[in-house]
Amino acid sequence: MAGLTKNTGKLSRFLLRRDRIRIPVWILSLAIITYTIALSFTDLYGSKADRQAIAETMLNPAMTAMVGQGYGLDNYTYGAMMAHQMLLFTAITVAIMSILLVTRHTRSDEEDGRIELIRSLPTGRLSNLFAALNVVFMTNFFMALLIGFGLAALDIESMDLEGSLLYGAALGAIGFFFTAITAVFAQLSENSRGVIGLSFFVLGIAYILRAIGDVSNETLSWISPLGWILGAEVYVNNYWWPILLTIGVSFILCILALYLNGIRDLGSGFLPAKPGKKHASVLLKSPLGLSFRLQRTGIIAWAIGMFVLGASYGSVLGDLDTFFEDIDMMKQMLAPVDGYSLTEQFITMLMSIMAMISTIPALMAQLKLMGEERKNRTEHLLSRAVSRTRLLSSSLIISILVSFVMLSLAALGLWSAGSVSINDGMDITVVYQAAIVYLPAMWVMIGLTAFLIGFLPQVSSWVWGYLIYSFIVVYLGNLIQFPEWMSSLSPFGHIPQIPIEDMNITAVTILTISAIGLMVLGFIGYRQRDIGG
Amino acid sequence: MPVLQTTNLTKKFGKFTALDGVNIEVNEGEVYGFIGPNGAGKSTTIRILLGILKATKGNVTIFGKDAWSDAVSIHERIAYVPGDVNLWPNLTGGEVIDLFVKLRGGNNQSRREALIKRFELDPTKKCRTYSKGNRQKVALVAAFSSDADLYILDEPTSGLDPLMEKVFQDCVLEAKQAGKSILLSSHILSEVEKLCDRVGIIRQGKIIESGSLSEMRHLTRTNLLVETKQDIVALSEVEGVHAIEREGNEISFQVDTEKLDDVIRYISKFGLVKLESAPPTLEDLFMRHYEGNITAGAGREV
Numbered sequence: 001m002a003g004l005t006k007n008t009g010k011l012s013r014f015l016l017r018r019d020r021i022r023i024p025v026w027i028l029s030l031a032i033i034t035y036t037i038a039l040s041f042t043d044l045y046g047s048k049a050d051r052q053a054i055a056e057t058m059l060n061p062a063m064t065a066m067v068g069q070g071y072g073l074d075n076y077t078y079g080a081m082m083a084h085q086m087l088l089f090t091a092i093t094v095a096i097m098s099i100l101l102v103t104r105h106t107r108s109d110e111e112d113g114r115i116e117l118i119r120s121l122p123t124g125r126l127s128n129l130f131a132a133l134n135v136v137f138m139t140n141f142f143m144a145l146l147i148g149f150g151l152a153a154l155d156i157e158s159m160d161l162e163g164s165l166l167y168g169a170a171l172g173a174i175g176f177f178f179t180a181i182t183a184v185f186a187q188l189s190e191n192s193r194g195v196i197g198l199s200f201f202v203l204g205i206a207y208i209l210r211a212i213g214d215v216s217n218e219t220l221s222w223i224s225p226l227g228w229i230l231g232a233e234v235y236v237n238n239y240w241w242p243i244l245l246t247i248g249v250s251f252i253l254c255i256l257a258l259y260l261n262g263i264r265d266l267g268s269g270f271l272p273a274k275p276g277k278k279h280a281s282v283l284l285k286s287p288l289g290l291s292f293r294l295q296r297t298g299i300i301a302w303a304i305g306m307f308v309l310g311a312s313y314g315s316v317l318g319d320l321d322t323f324f325e326d327i328d329m330m331k332q333m334l335a336p337v338d339g340y341s342l343t344e345q346f347i348t349m350l351m352s353i354m355a356m357i358s359t360i361p362a363l364m365a366q367l368k369l370m371g372e373e374r375k376n377r378t379e380h381l382l383s384r385a386v387s388r389t390r391l392l393s394s395s396l397i398i399s400i401l402v403s404f405v406m407l408s409l410a411a412l413g414l415w416s417a418g419s420v421s422i423n424d425g426m427d428i429t430v431v432y433q434a435a436i437v438y439l440p441a442m443w444v445m446i447g448l449t450a451f452l453i454g455f456l457p458q459v460s461s462w463v464w465g466y467l468i469y470s471f472i473v474v475y476l477g478n479l480i481q482f483p484e485w486m487s488s489l490s491p492f493g494h495i496p497q498i499p500i501e502d503m504n505i506t507a508v509t510i511l512t513i514s515a516i517g518l519m520v521l522g523f524i525g526y527r528q529r530d531i532g533g
Numbered sequence: 534m535p536v537l538q539t540t541n542l543t544k545k546f547g548k549f550t551a552l553d554g555v556n557i558e559v560n561e562g563e564v565y566g567f568i569g570p571n572g573a574g575k576s577t578t579i580r581i582l583l584g585i586l587k588a589t590k591g592n593v594t595i596f597g598k599d600a601w602s603d604a605v606s607i608h609e610r611i612a613y614v615p616g617d618v619n620l621w622p623n624l625t626g627g628e629v630i631d632l633f634v635k636l637r638g639g640n641n642q643s644r645r646e647a648l649i650k651r652f653e654l655d656p657t658k659k660c661r662t663y664s665k666g667n668r669q670k671v672a673l674v675a676a677f678s679s680d681a682d683l684y685i686l687d688e689p690t691s692g693l694d695p696l697m698e699k700v701f702q703d704c705v706l707e708a709k710q711a712g713k714s715i716l717l718s719s720h721i722l723s724e725v726e727k728l729c730d731r732v733g734i735i736r737q738g739k740i741i742e743s744g745s746l747s748e749m750r751h752l753t754r755t756n757l758l759v760e761t762k763q764d765i766v767a768l769s770e771v772e773g774v775h776a777i778e779r780e781g782n783e784i785s786f787q788v789d790t791e792k793l794d795d796v797i798r799y800i801s802k803f804g805l806v807k808l809e810s811a812p813p814t815l816e817d818l819f820m821r822h823y824e825g826n827i828t829a830g831a832g833r834e835v
Contacts, residue, residue, distance in 0.1 A: 280631030
């Protein structure tokens with residue numbers, strides 16, 4: 001069996017050449033974000049008292065479930081803070097990077113027939129997988145070194161060389177693990193979506209196991225690779241063995257992947273591709289059904305995400321007062337208003353953020369119509385007995401429903417976690433009203449998108465710029481003190497901040513009417529123009 | 534009344550004139566071949582017929598209705614197959630066929646099953662796994678399982694293997710026998726010759742030739758290969774003879790079809806030993822139009 005790995009070196013260089021932008025961008029962004037956060041900690045929490053105050057707010061199960069168990073909370077140094085608040089999320093990002101890179105160079109290439117070309121050349125049967133593993137391992141290795149030495153070089157008190165190297169190594173080890181597990185799935189599943197799906201599933205399970213374990217039963221956390229690296233207690237006790245464990249398991253998985261690769265046929269997988277449906281369900285057989293079906297997975301993911309986002313904001317509400325007293329920046333953002341608690345004020349700010357984030361999936365649903373047009377698929381519908389009005393309204397209906405569902409879920413998430421973390425609970429009607437009042441502003445954004453699709457299809461994606469503008473002026477407006485007219489250029493700037501402000505029927509009505517007007521114009525334009533493709 | 538008629542159809546994209554006064558007429562029960570080189574305006578024309586693009590000038594009527602303003606009611610009676618079929622990667626072929634049939638209105642399950650069998654399509658596979666030929670089959674099954682009166686087919690056989698091309702041709706002929714009308718845009722001339730009653734040739738946005746195949750054949754030449762006992766004297770001076778080439782005792786040349794009688798009379802005087810003739814093909818016609826020399830004397834070898 002000599003020559004199984006022939007030309008692996010050349011292939012590795014070739015993969016590096018293909019990713020000469022992608023890999024450096026990943027590594028550098030991870031490193032720069034890590035450095036920035038570490039430095040911002042020293043700015044935000046100048047004194048030991050500040051840090052202990054923050055440690056107090058971290059002492060609740062919701063926080064533990066989210067960011068992991070806190071080590072060294074009684075002496076919350078910058079290092080302990082970094083490992084507690086940042087390591088898990090950075091590790092998840094590293095896992096995602098590894099999953100995407102491995103899939104790209106294994107099953108995606110195989111699916112598109114490129115590995116067939118490689119294999120027809122004098123290369124070994126395992127060379128491509130071997131090269132892909134090499135490249136992604138190297139990526140993780142350099143990332144670990146860059147972050148490790150970089151953090152040490154920042155020379156922040158309590159972040160010494162050993163701890164920093166362990167921090168990097170923990171990230172590298174989790175990268176190794178997900179590189180290896182993705183390589184195994186690339187042998188099991190026949191298509192790249194399956195590989196990515198299975199790998200993300202493992203990542204999700206790892207996160208959830210660790211969350212449950214950290215809150216209730218520590219043994220459970222030790223089943224999850226994310227639990228392993230957090231168990232290194234970076235900057236606190238600096239245990240190296242969990243890292244070695246993670247790396248060891250990764251190598252076993254690699255050998256399994258290579259073995260499976262060696263015994264299977266090119267293009268096949270071990271998990272049988274289950275045949276799909278022979279017939280379309282009743283639900284699918286309309287433009288509306290099709291449009292929903294195409295976006296189903298995305299909508300469900302966003303729905304879960306919005307609920308979790310709401311819940312994670314809600315979980316910090318209980319300790320808000322302690323939190324605010326210590327942070328100047330936050331005081332500046334929320335000038336106290338008589339008769340209302342900080343929590344209530346904070347909710348109004350959260351609502352505007354959550355409304356703007358909920359607008360993203362709604363606009364995506366609407367812009368899907370343009371994407372379909374560019375891929376030449378709308379002509380399948382328009383060449384049948386489907387009018388343009390029906391097509392655009394299907395897309396609008398989904399978009400409006402999405403805006404409503406996402407905002408509601410975010411509010412419900414906020415309420416459900418908030419009522420647990422606040423001692424005297426929260427009134428759901430207040431929370432829900434504060435959220436739902438943002439719908440007219442979201443509809444203006446949807447209407448604007450419809451208008452652009454009707455009249456300026458080439459630039460329809462510029463609506464994102466407007467959303468970003470809204471985010472900047474409304475969210476940061478309080479902090480940077482923009483002039484009033486700047487926020488009034490955004491529909492979100494006109495929404496009354498319930499419960500602090502009174503309901504402003506006029507503003508809300510005008511927004512709703514503008515939204516409807518823009519939508520009507522969108523229909524007029526869409527019915528008249530050429531369909532591209 | 535024709536099923537489909539365009540008069541003076543013009544389409545401009547900015548300053549570029551994609552179509553310049555295109556006139557097409559498809560009658561009931563007729564297969565109309567629409568041929569032309571890449572970028573000549575075939576697909577643009579078809580997309581205007583479907584109301585996807587709006588004509589700059591001219592009229593398009595299908596079933597007596599306006600192709601732009603009455604698009605939806607027209608489409609209830611139309612089946613369309615694009616040349617480049619893009620499908621949704623996460624739906625199966627069967628789901629897409631059902632969706633397409635349903636969107637047109639009507640539902641013929643037994644025909645759907647029969648066509649899936651004839652085209653040897655596996656409807657349970659996701660579209661992402663289909664080859665180009667299989668995606669084409671999905672569109673063809675959806676089109677032929679619907680009970681349309683007019684079929685608009687834009688290079689429908691690109692990507693199909695010869696066996697499947699045959700199945701496709703059978704489907705077209707069956708539709709024709711059932712009195713349906715078909716507009717077939719194609720590059721495969723043998724297919725057009727086999728299926729079409731009338732042909733329109735488009736080039737740079739203009740119809741440069743149209744009519745029935747027999748009407749068009751007067752424009753082309755018959756290829757002759759002869760051997761005679763005596764040398765044919767002054768063959769090159771006979772009217773309607775082109776592209777003379779000698780190979781040993783044999784002479785090959787082309788004859789304008791309408792001069793065939795005169796030419797045969799003339800050469801028979803020299804004692805024919807051998808006479809082979811090849812009929813004018815659409816390909817000859819097509820090639821001559823593509824090269825833009827309809828009347829030039831320099832003929833070509835087949």
